[in-house]
Amino acid sequence: MLEALGRKFARFTTNQVVRWPRAWPLFRWLTRRQFDRIAPVWDEMRSAEAFAPLDAALDWLDTAPSRVLDLGTGTGRAAFLLARRYPEAEVVGVDLAPAMLAEARKLTPPELAGRVRFEEADAEHLAYPDASFDLVSLANMIPFFPELARITAPGGAVVFSFSGGAETPIYVAPELLRKELSKLGFAEFADFAVGRGTALAARKPPGGVV
Numbered sequence: 001m002l003e004a005l006g007r008k009f010a011r012f013t014t015n016q017v018v019r020w021p022r023a024w025p026l027f028r029w030l031t032r033r034q035f036d037r038i039a040p041v042w043d044e045m046r047s048a049e050a051f052a053p054l055d056a057a058l059d060w061l062d063t064a065p066s067r068v069l070d071l072g073t074g075t076g077r078a079a080f081l082l083a084r085r086y087p088e089a090e091v092v093g094v095d096l097a098p099a100m101l102a103e104a105r106k107l108t109p110p111e112l113a114g115r116v117r118f119e120e121a122d123a124e125h126l127a128y129p130d131a132s133f134d135l136v137s138l139a140n141m142i143p144f145f146p147e148l149a150r151i152t153a154p155g156g157a158v159v160f161s162f163s164g165g166a167e168t169p170i171y172v173a174p175e176l177l178r179k180e181l182s183k184l185g186f187a188e189f190a191d192f193a194v195g196r197g198t199a200l201a202a203r204k205p206p207g208g209v210v
């Protein structure tokens with residue numbers, strides 16, 4: 001019952017915030033509280049294939065980023081996947097919910113501890129300088145487009161993945177992602193579907209906005 005309500009709230013929040021980003025402050029506190037509450041059991045709710053669409057998008061990107069950001073990292077599973085995939089990269093996992101970050105830190109494999117760190121922040125407004133990251137991943141996470149464009153370096157990429165495709169509570173349709181990212185200078189796009197999941201990868205031209 002509570003879980004069903006949480007899923008509905010996440011879907012409602014996503015739809016409102018993607019349409020009207022200025023509405024986010026109205027949802028921030030409840031979103032943090034919701035994810036803090038479910039942090040200890042979050043991993044039990046994830047299927048083994050949850051990140052297969054992210055993996056497929058990374059295959060397509062065929063790059064070796066050195067600065068990687070996982071926004072809305074939760075328990076850090078995508079951050080660990082990214083760190084394993086790019087052994088030279090520094091990976092930052094950012095989340096709003098302290099309890100999620102506590103789980104992520106607890107679950108960090110010792111061999112990744114030197115290259116993966118977790119920070120508490122709101123993706124709506126990040127403290128990182130412009131063009132700080134070569135790759136930004138959002139797995140089941142609400143996008144804040146202007147901030148995403150600001151922190152992604154020229155030639156860099158953003159990957160959105162949704163573990164349950166259009167059934168994912170936090171889901172944004174690929175047409176809408178393309179439209180918003182095109183306005184901000186992203187130029188090359190690719191869609192992926194693996195099992196129930198979907199992903200979209202978008203690249204910024206090397207010279208920046210075209």
Ligand SMILES: C[S@@+](CC[C@H](N)C(=O)[O-])C[C@H]1O[C@@H](n2cnc3c(N)ncnc32)[C@H](O)[C@@H]1O
Nearest residue numbers: 035072073074095096097100122123124139140
């Ligand atoms: C659906 S969970 C996904 C967690 C993880 N990426 C995964 O797929 O397992 C969404 C996560 O994004 C975080 N989140 C939501 N809005 C955020 C924001 N504005 N800034 C940072 N984190 C946010 C939540 O706290 C939560 O941990």
